[in-house]
Amino acid sequence: MATSFEDKPQRSLRSSRLRGFRRKSYRRLLATRRWRGWRPVGLAVALVTVSLVAVVLGLVLGAQTKAEVGPFETAMSVQPTNSGHTLIELPPLGNVILDSHDGPLQLQLRLESVHADTAQHMVDDPNYLVLMSNSIADDVAASLVRVAVSALASTTLAGLIIGSLVFRTMRRTAICGGMSFVLTLAAIGAAGLTVRTESISEPRYEGLLTHAPTVIGSAQTIADDYEQYALQLGQFVGNISEFYAIATDPQVFPADEDTIRVLHVSDLHLNPAAWDFVESLSNQFSVDLVADTGDTTDWGSPREASLYAEGVDQIDVPYVWVKGNHDSAHTVSAMSSYDHVIVLDGDVVEVEGLTIAGVADPRFTPDKTDQPSSEYAERMLLDSGERLKQAIQNHGGADVAMVHDPFMAQPVVGEVPIVLSGHKHRRVIEYMGMGTIGMTEGSTGAAGLRALDLSSPMKMQASVLYFDVETGALKAYDNISVGAIGESDISLQRNVIPEGDRISKDDLDDWSEPDVAPEHVREPEEEDY
Structure with a gap:
C-alpha cells in the first residue's frame, strides 16, 4: 500500500526524536565514564579525610x-x-x-x-x-x-x-x-x-x-x-x-564557699609590669577581691593618673583601694571612674562577704624636698586613724582595716583584727597588741623607678590572704615574691594560722592579752622609701 503524503512528516518527527535520544544517551554514557574515572580519586579523598578526623579525635x-x-x-x-x-x-x-x-x-x-x-x-x-x-x-x-x-x-x-x-x-x-x-x-x-x-x-x-x-x-x-x-x-x-x-600543699584553702581569698597589693609606683603581675596572681589564685593600700602613682599628675589607672581594668574582681601619699586627687578621680573599684576614705563596706574599713593617707608628698614637719605629719596620720576608728565603731566592727602608712593604724588597735598597709616597701607581719595584727606589704611594683637607684634592688611582692567566710578570721596567708632587677627567683611562703590563734572581730569584744605574740608574726623591720 502506498504511503500517503501525510505520513512523511510523522516519520521525519520520529526520526528526529530518535536522533535526539541517541545523542542524550551518548552524553550520559560519556558522563558516566568520566565519573567512573574520578571515582577512585573521590574515594581516596574520603578515606584520607576520615583518617585525619580519626587522628585528631584519637589524639x-x-x-x-x-x-x-x-x-x-x-x-x-x-x-x-x-x-x-x-x-x-x-x-x-x-x-x-x-x-x-x-x-x-x-x-x-x-x-x-x-x-x-x-x-x-x-x-x-x-x-x-x-x-x-x-x-x-x-x-x-x-x-x-x-x-x-x-x-x-x-x-x-x-x-x-x-x-x-x-x-x-x-x-x-x-x-x-x-x-x-x-x-x-x-x-x-x-x-x-x-x-x-x-x-x-x-x-x-x-x-x-x-x-x-x-x-x-x-x-x-x-x-x-x-x-x-x-x-x-x-x-x-x-x-x-x-x-x-607549697602551692599544692593540701593545707591550701580552695576557692570554695568556706573561704574568702583576698590579694593584698601595695605601692605599684607606675611600674608597667605591676598590673600584669596583679592580674596573674588574681587569676592563678582565684581571688575574690583585691585590696590595694595605695601609692599607685608617683607624682599624681592628671595624665599620669588617668593613663596608669587604666591597668586596673585588667582585674576582673572587686578592687578595694585607699589613697597613698604619692596619690593625688587626680589619682583618686581616675581610680573612682571604674565601676569595680571601691575607693575608701573613712568608709566601711561589705565586699564578697568581708567587712572592710579604710581611710586615705591625708598627705600628698610626691617629692621628699616638700614634706610637712614630722610632728605635723604624725598628727595628720593619727587624725585619719581616729576617723577610721570612729567609722569602724559606728558600723559595729570590721574584719579588715586598710591604711597606707602603718603609723595610721595606731588608733584602730583593738578595734579590728587585721590591718593592711604598705608605704614601707618592706613586708612586715607584726602583732600590734589587743588582738590586732598588722600586715604591711612590700612594693608590688618593686618601688617603680626608684628601684634603679637602690643598691639592693627590690622584689615584686604581694600576699594572698585566706579568711573564714563564717567568722571573718584570717586562716592563712601566702607571701609571694618575684625576682628583683638582676635576680631570678620566685618564692611563695605559706603561713597557716592554728585555729587557736585565729582572731575574728567578735573575739575582740572580750579580748584577753596573751603572754606571747602569735607564732606567725615577727618584730617589724624599718625601711622607708
Whole structure:
C-alpha cells in the first residue's frame, strides 16, 4: 500500500526524536565514564579525610599517660596543633612553653602532685640534684615512648571505628585504621627528627611565671651533650619544686564557699609590669577581691593618673583601694571612674562577704624636698586613724582595716583584727597588741623607678590572704615574691594560722592579752622609701 503524503512528516518527527535520544544517551554514557574515572580519586579523598578526623579525635581523647618525672606526678598527652611545641602546665604558677620540635603535634605535661620529700631533698642538696638529673631525663624518655604508643593505639582505634561507621566495609575500615596509624607515625617521626634539646634553656612563660623569666636558669648552648641536657633538666625541676610543693600543699584553702581569698597589693609606683603581675596572681589564685593600700602613682599628675589607672581594668574582681601619699586627687578621680573599684576614705563596706574599713593617707608628698614637719605629719596620720576608728565603731566592727602608712593604724588597735598597709616597701607581719595584727606589704611594683637607684634592688611582692567566710578570721596567708632587677627567683611562703590563734572581730569584744605574740608574726623591720 502506498504511503500517503501525510505520513512523511510523522516519520521525519520520529526520526528526529530518535536522533535526539541517541545523542542524550551518548552524553550520559560519556558522563558516566568520566565519573567512573574520578571515582577512585573521590574515594581516596574520603578515606584520607576520615583518617585525619580519626587522628585528631584519637589524639584528643586517648593519647595520654601518667608519668613520674623526678618528684612530680604528671599527666602527659599529645594534642594536634598547627606548630610543634611542648606545653608544661604548672598550676597555679602558669605555663612554660618550649619550642622543642616541629610538626603538627603538641606535647603537653600537667603537674598534678608532688612528692614533697623528694622535692625538698633536691632543693636542699645540690649533690642529690646531680644524681637525680639522669633519672629525670630517663623518666622523660620513658614517658615519651609510652605516650607515643598511646597516641598510635588511640588514633588507629579511632580510624577503625569511624571507618566502619562511614564506609561499612571491612576493606575500607582496615584502610582507615592503617592510614590513621601511618599519619600518626609520620607526625611523631617529624617531631622526633626535629627535637631541639636546647629549648629547655629558651622557654616562654604564661601566667605568674611571666614575672620570673629565669626560673629555668640561664640560657646555655647544650649541643648534643646528653649529660649537660640531663643536668639542666634536673635543675629546671629543682627550681620549681619548692614553689610547687607549697602551692599544692593540701593545707591550701580552695576557692570554695568556706573561704574568702583576698590579694593584698601595695605601692605599684607606675611600674608597667605591676598590673600584669596583679592580674596573674588574681587569676592563678582565684581571688575574690583585691585590696590595694595605695601609692599607685608617683607624682599624681592628671595624665599620669588617668593613663596608669587604666591597668586596673585588667582585674576582673572587686578592687578595694585607699589613697597613698604619692596619690593625688587626680589619682583618686581616675581610680573612682571604674565601676569595680571601691575607693575608701573613712568608709566601711561589705565586699564578697568581708567587712572592710579604710581611710586615705591625708598627705600628698610626691617629692621628699616638700614634706610637712614630722610632728605635723604624725598628727595628720593619727587624725585619719581616729576617723577610721570612729567609722569602724559606728558600723559595729570590721574584719579588715586598710591604711597606707602603718603609723595610721595606731588608733584602730583593738578595734579590728587585721590591718593592711604598705608605704614601707618592706613586708612586715607584726602583732600590734589587743588582738590586732598588722600586715604591711612590700612594693608590688618593686618601688617603680626608684628601684634603679637602690643598691639592693627590690622584689615584686604581694600576699594572698585566706579568711573564714563564717567568722571573718584570717586562716592563712601566702607571701609571694618575684625576682628583683638582676635576680631570678620566685618564692611563695605559706603561713597557716592554728585555729587557736585565729582572731575574728567578735573575739575582740572580750579580748584577753596573751603572754606571747602569735607564732606567725615577727618584730617589724624599718625601711622607708
